[in-house]
Amino acid sequence: MIEFKNVSHGPLENLSFKIEQNDRAILFGPSGAGKSTMLFLFNRLKDPEQGEIFYKGKPIEEVPITTLRQKVGLLLQSPNLFPGTVLDNLKYGPSLTNSWEPGAEEKLLEYVQLPLDIKDRDVDHLSGGQQQRVSLARTLANEPEVLLLDEPTSALDNKTAEDIEHVLKELIEAHNLTMVMVTHQMDQARRLGTKGLFMHEGRIQETGELPGMLDDPKTKELKEYLQE
Amino acid sequence: MSPEISNQSLLFLIIFVVVPLSLSYFYQLGMSKNIIVSSLRGTIQLFAIGYILTFLFDLNAFIGIPFMITVMIVIASFHARKKGKELPYVLPTIFFGLILVEVSVLSLWLLFDMVEFTPSEVIPMSGMVIGNSMVAMGLALERMKSEFTENSGRLLAALSLGAEPKQASHLIVQRTLNAALIPNVDRIKTIGLVQLPGMMTGLILGGVEPIMAIKYQLVISLSIFSSVSLSAMFVTLVMYKHFFTKNKQLLDSEEALKEYSSRG
Known part of the structure; x- marks a missing residue:
């Protein structure tokens, strides 16, 4: 689905790896390893200084940028909702290509387990957890093939984080989404991921299946990271 | 009110400067020099622009x-x-x-x-x-x-x-x-x-x-x-x-x- 070939950018050094269709990959490792930068490379919010990235076998530059960004959806750490109502936010992506279908909000709100009557609420009047759900629904409105998640629950309290995680798990399983998620929480990685990429000092130090690689780390760096 | 202010009248503007100056002196604000310099500077700037404007106003409109x-x-x-x-x-x-x-x-x-x-x-x-x-x-x-x-x-x-x-x-x-x-x-x-x-x-x-x-x-x-x-x-x-x-x-x-x- 997505392939990096000798990609270097900022702290990232010479990365080569593949994300296959239906993979649920977890990017983890110490802060400053360039994990968020990597997500930005997936949907061209940044371009690599060196190397090549392929999307479905095609060099990423050959896919029109806006199409790529709609197909490779990104959910940021904070909801970053646009001023207005929940519905305004849900419509945003599809409206850019005039593909919003009236009534689509029903399905989207159901995906993120929010009641339908929330659609006319001003986003400023929502709780943090509700805002993050709306943000997720807004990303899903573009019907992405790949979902990039940048620590989607780190800004939330434990209970809300659990709820969002639950929503994500059900969504990904129900729709067979390909997912790449950055997280610092190893228990979350175990629950949501099938494949792990451990990043250390700008390189992928170790890859493997989840949760296996967390129970039986091969490298010294991963062992140390897991002990911290 | 006459549209003209005489030069003698203008001289009495000094009183308006003396007020902040005495304040600075009595309360030791250390601003006396600044007050004198800025008042003088302002006066000179205004007169200069006055003369420049007089000169420009006399010029042909298409040049000035x-x-x-x-x-x-x-x-x-x-x-x-x-x-x-x-x-x-x-x-x-x-x-x-x-x-x-x-x-x-x-x-x-x-x-x-x-x-x-x-x-x-x-x-x-x-x-x-x-x-x-x-x-x-x-x-x-x-x-x-x-x-x-x-x-x-x-x-x-x-x-x-x-x-x-x-x-x-x-x-x-x-x-x-x-x-x-x-x-x-x-x-x-x-x-x-x-x-x-x-x-x-x-x-x-x-x-x-x-x-x-x-x-x-x-x-x-x-x-x-x-x-x-x-x-x-x-x-x-x-x-x-x-x-x-x-x-x-x-x-x-x-x-x-x-x-x-x-x-x-």
């Missing part, structure tokens, strides 16, 4: 007006540029923006016979338009930079949903323009109620009938209102593009400059 307007626009451009030095092409953008504003306003004044094409009318009124536009552009630049920084998350979200830079920055352009226009709307709303505007006060003191003075004030106030809106809009709509790469990626203002220098 373009000359003085060019000088004002150049100085204003360099001044407003300070608010967005780190952004690429900021000086030419402001320069052309001010020319655009001044030419549009001046054309309307002349077209509808609001102002005569004489240096004594066009130069002071253009000065007010250019000065206010300069401030508006500076404020718009500053505001836009802070909006881009504060809303970088929203911009990234919009881009990641497939928005073009123009669509993604719609909110920022909207807020910047809003911030530039609100003080002017407020100013127009309270005009004449809170304080009499400077130009009108000047004309009334100079012996002009209040109703006549108000007509001039209306021309200048509404001209300023429209030129301030036009300046803010121009600078915002031209400059927002420099916050993005050609691949529709978001830059911060430092990155924007780096990108600009690397393009040569």
Whole structure:
């Protein structure tokens, strides 16, 4: 689905790896390893200084940028909702290509387990957890093939984080989404991921299946990271 | 009241300087030197500009007006540029923006016979338009930079949903323009109620009938209102593009400059 070939950018050094269709990959490792930068490379919010990235076998530059960004959806750490109502936010992506279908909000709100009557609420009047759900629904409105998640629950309290995680798990399983998620929480990685990429000092130090690689780390760096 | 102030009367202005000077002395504010220097400097500057204006007003309108307007626009451009030095092409953008504003306003004044094409009318009124536009552009630049920084998350979200830079920055352009226009709307709303505007006060003191003075004030106030809106809009709509790469990626203002220098 997505392939990096000798990609270097900022702290990232010479990365080569593949994300296959239906993979649920977890990017983890110490802060400053360039994990968020990597997500930005997936949907061209940044371009690599060196190397090549392929999307479905095609060099990423050959896919029109806006199409790529709609197909490779990104959910940021904070909801970053646009001023207005929940519905305004849900419509945003599809409206850019005039593909919003009236009534689509029903399905989207159901995906993120929010009641339908929330659609006319001003986003400023929502709780943090509700805002993050709306943000997720807004990303899903573009019907992405790949979902990039940048620590989607780190800004939330434990209970809300659990709820969002639950929503994500059900969504990904129900729709067979390909997912790449950055997280610092190893228990979350175990629950949501099938494949792990451990990043250390700008390189992928170790890859493997989840949760296996967390129970039986091969490298010294991963062992140390897991002990911290 | 006589429109003429005699030189002897002017001398007694010293009393107005003695007040802050004695305050500084008695309370040991250490500002005495500053007060004397700035009062003297202000006096000299005003007299100098008085003589320059007298000289310009005597010149042929087709020489005096373009000359003085060019000088004002150049100085204003360099001044407003300070608010967005780190952004690429900021000086030419402001320069052309001010020319655009001044030419549009001046054309309307002349077209509808609001102002005569004489240096004594066009130069002071253009000065007010250019000065206010300069401030508006500076404020718009500053505001836009802070909006881009504060809303970088929203911009990234919009881009990641497939928005073009123009669509993604719609909110920022909207807020910047809003911030530039609100003080002017407020100013127009309270005009004449809170304080009499400077130009009108000047004309009334100079012996002009209040109703006549108000007509001039209306021309200048509404001209300023429209030129301030036009300046803010121009600078915002031209400059927002420099916050993005050609691949529709978001830059911060430092990155924007780096990108600009690397393009040569």
